[in-house]
Amino acid sequence: MEKNQYFKAEALRYLILAAQRQGNRWLNDMLKGIGLTASQAEVLRVLHERRGISLKELGKLLICESGSPSRLVERIVRDGLAEKIVHTKDSRYVTLQLTQIGEEKEQLVESMEQQMYNRLNHIYSDKELEFMCTLLSRFLEGQPISEALKERGFEIK
Numbered sequence: 001m002e003k004n005q006y007f008k009a010e011a012l013r014y015l016i017l018a019a020q021r022q023g024n025r026w027l028n029d030m031l032k033g034i035g036l037t038a039s040q041a042e043v044l045r046v047l048h049e050r051r052g053i054s055l056k057e058l059g060k061l062l063i064c065e066s067g068s069p070s071r072l073v074e075r076i077v078r079d080g081l082a083e084k085i086v087h088t089k090d091s092r093y094v095t096l097q098l099t100q101i102g103e104e105k106e107q108l109v110e111s112m113e114q115q116m117y118n119r120l121n122h123i124y125s126d127k128e129l130e131f132m133c134t135l136l137s138r139f140l141e142g143q144p145i146s147e148a149l150k151e152r153g154f155e156i157k
Contacts, residue, residue, distance in 0.1 A: 016136075026119065030112040034105055035079075039064040043076055044098065044106040045113075046152075052085070052095045061148055081105060 027038045036044070042064045047053070050061065059069050073096065076082045081102035087093035098106060120129070137156045140146045146156045 023116070026116055027112070030115065031109070034108050034112075036105065036109065039072055040076060040081075041109040041113075043069065043072060044081060044102060044109055047082055047096055047098050048103065048106045048110075049152075052097055054093065054095055058096060061151055063145065063148055063152075066145075076102070 024038050027041070031038060031041055039062075042062060043058065046058060046061050050057070053061075055068065055070060055073060058073070059065070059067065062069055065072060073082065077084060077096075080099055082096050082098050085095045085097060087095070124132070133155075137146075140149065141156055150156055
């Protein structure tokens with residue numbers, strides 16, 4: 001293969017894709033044991049952190065989904081992990097909250113995520129993680145998804 005002027009950029013593109021897929025594979029392998037996908041786990045984590053938010057607010061915070069997460073949420077509600085709470089004065093306004101079972105699964109998810117983060121901390125030093133976060137933040141800066149990251153407390157440099 002002849003290396004052209006875009007070789008390094010192309011390599012970066014595929015390295016990002018491969019790293020994302022590998023990270024999801026690690027997480028999904030762990031989550032399989034409790035019957036969740038990575039997307040469902042993210043919803044549980046956000047609903048735990050932001051109790052009583054609307055579907056629209058949830059959609060703005062998710063990294064795993066773009067647009068409305070209504071089908072994802074319907075599945076979580078159907079599985080008894082969350083419930084919809086209709087506002088007493090305005091039936092059009094519905095918020096979401098975890099059920100007791102949802103809270104218990106969220107705790108398992110948090111533990112599994114920490115195992116994955118420990119794995120990353122074993123592979124990379126704090127300085128390397130910070131450097132990679134800085135580089136990827138610059139790539140995402142100004143993109144719509146960066147707003148979800150900022151809203152969730154992640155720094156976009």
